[in-house]
Amino acid sequence: MAAATARTVRGKIALYTLAIAFAVLAGFPFLWAALTMFRQNADLYDPTHNPFVLTRPATFSHITDLLKNTPYLQFILNNLVIGLAVVVITLALSLPAAYALARLMGRWGERIGIAIFVTYLVPPTLLFLPLSRLITVIGLQDSIWSLVIVYPGFTIPLSTWLLMGFLRSVPRDIEEQAQVDGYSRLEAVVRTVFPLALPGIITVVVFTFTLTMQDFIYALAFVSSSSSMTVSVGVPTVLIRGDVFYWQSLMASAIIVAIPVALLYNVFLGRFIQGFTLGAVKG
Amino acid sequence: MAVVETKSLHKKFGAVAAVDGIDLETEEGEYLVLLGPSGCGKTTLLRLIAGLEHPSDGDVLIGGQVVTHLPPRARQIAMVFQSYALYPHKTVFANIAFPLAAAGVPKDERPDKVRWAAGRLGIDKLLDRRPRQLSGGERQRVALARALVREPQVFLLDEPLSNLDAKLRSAARDELKEFQQRVAITTIYVTHDQVEAMGLGDRIAVLNEGRVQQIGSPNEIYHHPANTFVATFVGSPPMNLLTRDGKLLGFRPEQFLPVAAVGERPGQVVFDFAVTRVENLGSDRYVYGHLPAVDPEAKVIAKLPSTVTTPVYVGDRVPFAVGGGDLRYFDQQSGARTDAGEAKVTP
Amino acid sequence: MTVAQRSADEIALGPRRERFLLDSDRLLGPALLAPAVVYLLLVVAYPLVLAFLYAFSDVTTGSQSLHFVGFQTFIAAVQDPVFLTTLRNTFVFTALTQLFVVLFSTVLAFVLTANFRGRWFVRFLVLMPWTTPVALSAVIWLWMLDSIFSPFDWFAQLLGIVPPGGHIVFLGQSGLAMGSIIALQVWRVLPLATVILMAGLTAIPADVSDAAEVDGAGFWRRLFGITLPLLSPVMTVALLFGIVFTFTDMAAVFVLTGGGPGNATQVLASWAFYKGINGGNLSVGAADALIMFPVLLGLAAILLRIASRAEVN
Numbered sequence: 001m002a003a004a005t006a007r008t009v010r011g012k013i014a015l016y017t018l019a020i021a022f023a024v025l026a027g028f029p030f031l032w033a034a035l036t037m038f039r040q041n042a043d044l045y046d047p048t049h050n051p052f053v054l055t056r057p058a059t060f061s062h063i064t065d066l067l068k069n070t071p072y073l074q075f076i077l078n079n080l081v082i083g084l085a086v087v088v089i090t091l092a093l094s095l096p097a098a099y100a101l102a103r104l105m106g107r108w109g110e111r112i113g114i115a116i117f118v119t120y121l122v123p124p125t126l127l128f129l130p131l132s133r134l135i136t137v138i139g140l141q142d143s144i145w146s147l148v149i150v151y152p153g154f155t156i157p158l159s160t161w162l163l164m165g166f167l168r169s170v171p172r173d174i175e176e177q178a179q180v181d182g183y184s185r186l187e188a189v190v191r192t193v194f195p196l197a198l199p200g201i202i203t204v205v206v207f208t209f210t211l212t213m214q215d216f217i218y219a220l221a222f223v224s225s226s227s228s229m230t231v232s233v234g235v236p237t238v239l240i241r242g243d244v245f246y247w248q249s250l251m252a253s254a255i256i257v258a259i260p261v262a263l264l265y266n267v268f269l270g271r272f273i274q275g276f277t278l279g280a281v282k283g
Numbered sequence: 284m285a286v287v288e289t290k291s292l293h294k295k296f297g298a299v300a301a302v303d304g305i306d307l308e309t310e311e312g313e314y315l316v317l318l319g320p321s322g323c324g325k326t327t328l329l330r331l332i333a334g335l336e337h338p339s340d341g342d343v344l345i346g347g348q349v350v351t352h353l354p355p356r357a358r359q360i361a362m363v364f365q366s367y368a369l370y371p372h373k374t375v376f377a378n379i380a381f382p383l384a385a386a387g388v389p390k391d392e393r394p395d396k397v398r399w400a401a402g403r404l405g406i407d408k409l410l411d412r413r414p415r416q417l418s419g420g421e422r423q424r425v426a427l428a429r430a431l432v433r434e435p436q437v438f439l440l441d442e443p444l445s446n447l448d449a450k451l452r453s454a455a456r457d458e459l460k461e462f463q464q465r466v467a468i469t470t471i472y473v474t475h476d477q478v479e480a481m482g483l484g485d486r487i488a489v490l491n492e493g494r495v496q497q498i499g500s501p502n503e504i505y506h507h508p509a510n511t512f513v514a515t516f517v518g519s520p521p522m523n524l525l526t527r528d529g530k531l532l533g534f535r536p537e538q539f540l541p542v543a544a545v546g547e548r549p550g551q552v553v554f555d556f557a558v559t560r561v562e563n564l565g566s567d568r569y570v571y572g573h574l575p576a577v578d579p580e581a582k583v584i585a586k587l588p589s590t591v592t593t594p595v596y597v598g599d600r601v602p603f604a605v606g607g608g609d610l611r612y613f614d615q616q617s618g619a620r621t622d623a624g625e626a627k628v629t630p
Numbered sequence: 631m632t633v634a635q636r637s638a639d640e641i642a643l644g645p646r647r648e649r650f651l652l653d654s655d656r657l658l659g660p661a662l663l664a665p666a667v668v669y670l671l672l673v674v675a676y677p678l679v680l681a682f683l684y685a686f687s688d689v690t691t692g693s694q695s696l697h698f699v700g701f702q703t704f705i706a707a708v709q710d711p712v713f714l715t716t717l718r719n720t721f722v723f724t725a726l727t728q729l730f731v732v733l734f735s736t737v738l739a740f741v742l743t744a745n746f747r748g749r750w751f752v753r754f755l756v757l758m759p760w761t762t763p764v765a766l767s768a769v770i771w772l773w774m775l776d777s778i779f780s781p782f783d784w785f786a787q788l789l790g791i792v793p794p795g796g797h798i799v800f801l802g803q804s805g806l807a808m809g810s811i812i813a814l815q816v817w818r819v820l821p822l823a824t825v826i827l828m829a830g831l832t833a834i835p836a837d838v839s840d841a842a843e844v845d846g847a848g849f850w851r852r853l854f855g856i857t858l859p860l861l862s863p864v865m866t867v868a869l870l871f872g873i874v875f876t877f878t879d880m881a882a883v884f885v886l887t888g889g890g891p892g893n894a895t896q897v898l899a900s901w902a903f904y905k906g907i908n909g910g911n912l913s914v915g916a917a918d919a920l921i922m923f924p925v926l927l928g929l930a931a932i933l934l935r936i937a938s939r940a941e942v943n
Contacts (some may be wrong), residue, residue, distance in 0.1 A: 027755040
């Protein structure tokens with residue numbers, strides 16, 4: 001359906017009202033967190049103060065406290081390392097698989113593609129127990145590398161499915177022309193199809209990376225020492241020390257991650273929807 | 284030695300035989316057209332020759348060598364697709380140089396070869412552009428330059444004119460023919476457009492249902508069709524076919540003219556033509572009707588050039604004549620020519 | 631030597647085996663596919679099988695080996711007094727969450743596919759609940775629903791629902807706690823469902839709706855008579871995705887309430903975690919988790935049938 005424009009005044013009012021309502025409902029918690037982040041303790045913990053107004057001047061001390069006196073930066077570093085490693089592994093495995101499914105396997109390709117996608121639906125809450133035991137057996141318990149090994153279990157299915165759609169959108173002619181021009185099929189694909197599917201590949205990279213940031217249960221189950229924790233696990237466990245909650249720092253820790261990730265998603269959203277529908281429609 | 288040969292070539296997709304036993308031999312430097320309706324197997328045949336499909340049975344030979352199981356890059360061919368398949372992310376120069384890189388031609392030798400190929404197609408000024416900046420005709424020339432730079436034994440062209448505007452098409456057709464005559468490389472060209480085929484081909488192979496119906500020069504195909512399929516596929520409007528005395532009788536619309544215009548020619552056959560419709564197209568008049576005395580069911584078309592001014596009106600019954608030598612006879616069951624001797628058929 | 635001859639010779643002289651693999655479509659396909667398939671077998675299929683084995687055994691984190699005990703573990707798991715509560719909670723949690731998600735996401739999908747000023751910003755805000763790692767947004771909610779300092783207390787006092795200085799204990803009362811968890815989950819899943827529906831909406835051709843408009847159908851009739859029916863396959867997919875996701879999710883519960891107060895908000899997934907990791911009883915944990923499996927299999931089957939029907943289209 002092409003983007004409709006509300007043509008009646010009533011329609012316009014309804015549209016804007018709904019848009020604003022949803023925006024507020026979605027964004028309020030983040031607003032709240034952002035406000036809290038900069039509040040001095042005396043301001044924050046005084047129940048007589050209007051929570052939406054900073055009665056005392058804003059302060060960055062909680063943020064610096066977070067960055068200097070907690071393992072937060074280590075958490076972020078861990079996420080970056082894990083994310084990068086998982087992206088590499090995922091691309092290395094799912095790009096060839098996606099090409100094989102898109103071009104080389106015919107009707108079987110459709111079926112296997114669906115089967116691979118179904119593995120994405122196997123919930124982590126089913127697998128985390130046996131995996132935690134396997135991780136211990138291999139000796140990777142309490143290490144970020146345990147996560148690097150396990151995460152591709154869900155990033156590969158999703159990436160393969162998305163990439164199938166993107167690769168199919170490159171015209172078949174181009175591959176065949178490259179073969180006639182003198183390359184083997186594999187070389188032809190690497191030299192012509194992949195460069196042309198690059199926007200799709202980048203989208204998949206971004207999505208895989210952000211997926212690794214989302215996981216909670218595996219990180220919680222496999223890692224217990226704070227130096228190896230990811231942001232997801234570290235913030236609710238380490239930064240909440242016993243009964244003492246450093247709320248401003250906690251809020252900062254959430255906002256610092258939330259905003260860049262949301263920006264990234266927003267930029268790539270259009271492509272993601274494209275890949276989603278391409279994957280669903282028979283090439 | 285034929286540049287391209289196929290021997291008993293078969294290709295099945297599941298239960299469907301796309302190519303059902305084709306034996307073909309090209310002649311040196313010729314422009315061979317594979318003509319037929321969609322689904323007749325002409326593109327499959329081309330792809331089998333190119334190596335983009337594997338035959339179910341039979342062999343392909345190029346330059347005397349059996350290439351049946353070799354990949355496309357080993358066959359010394361060059362191919363141009365319907366879409367031209369120019370690499371959108373590369374410049375025209377890089378497009379043309381692409382096969383050179385694939386063959387391992389040293390980098391310093393490439394610019395000369397690219398310029399040579401571009402020069403022969405008159406696109407030297409376009410080398411820095413990208414495909415999206417080119418017109419349809421320019422793209423065709425880039426695709427041809429890229430094919431030429433390989434100095435292949437045979438060019439394979441898959442309906443390259445179909446994507447062009449009608450206006451461009453005849454100019455592009457001219458260029459193609461002239462180009463091929465200049466470089467004198469054997470060319471196999473696939474099309475469903477019989478006007479294109481007649482205009483371009485040194486020989487035409489008419490295909491239907493995976494088999495070659497007839498192979499011959501445009502003149503042979505047109506005037507001496509081997510069966511009813513060829514007779515009705517080639518020529519617009521198609522050849523008239525009537526049933527008479529258990530046989531099929533055929534003659535071309537432009538050979539069916541009013542007696543009043545052609546007079547009494549020896550050997551000609553006269554029919555009573557009942558006219559049902561007249562279309563005046565400027566250069567020709569198409570007269571539609573039937574021959575009540577011979578085959579009241581069959582629709583007959585006569586094509587009168589504007590130089591024939593005999594008045595013909597709807598509802599008239601006018602005597603029309605066909606020259607005796609212009610009549611063709613076909614078997615009613617098989618469709619094959621029965622007054623044989625003049626038709627070349629490939630079984 | 632022509633260029634074509636050069637590459638032809640290279641083939642003739644090159645190593646035969648390499649040529650065979652690189653150019654053989656039949657071999658290349660499986661070869662390219664194999665690494666990913668093997669990886670998934672190791673990291674997904676194998677643990678899944680193990681989960682089954684654990685559930686039929688008495689294995690704990692200290693165990694050296696696996697002893698088969700038939701259905702004993704399942705019986706023990708089911709007879710646990712908390713089990714029924716978790717089962718009920720899981721269904722309530724999933725059903726209510728998805729109900730709200732379907733309603734809101736449909737409306738939101740229409741809103742976001744319409745043109746209006748500031749659409750980019752609204753989209754950005756609406757996506758944030760999904761894109762933010764769940765643990766972090768749960769922590770934000772934890773603060774937002776704090777029993778003393780919640781801004782909702784402020785609103786409630788302003789509106790007179792609560793006396794001045796009064797507090798709503800969101801996470802301490804079982805009903806409110808469940809409500810809070812459902813609210814968090816709806817807030818979080820809504821963007822995903824909306825995006826799926828938006829993709830579906832953009833796939834609907836404009837002509838159908840336009841033709842109806844020309845025929846005189848008003849806004850609501852077009853909506854319910856044409857657009858929604860055309861959208862229903864996509865809605866079903868989004869719904870099933872959401873159900874699978876929510877049914878097996880434990881993060882919201884874990885961070886907000888830890889399953890409490892008491893075990894009032896415990897769900898199967900979080901319960902399996904407590905039993906298996908904190909309690910070390912792998913077999914019981916696995917059994918609890920596996921009980922989710924039949925439901926999931928059923929849903930997967932439905933999803934697959936929809937997927938294959940969509941392909942036929």
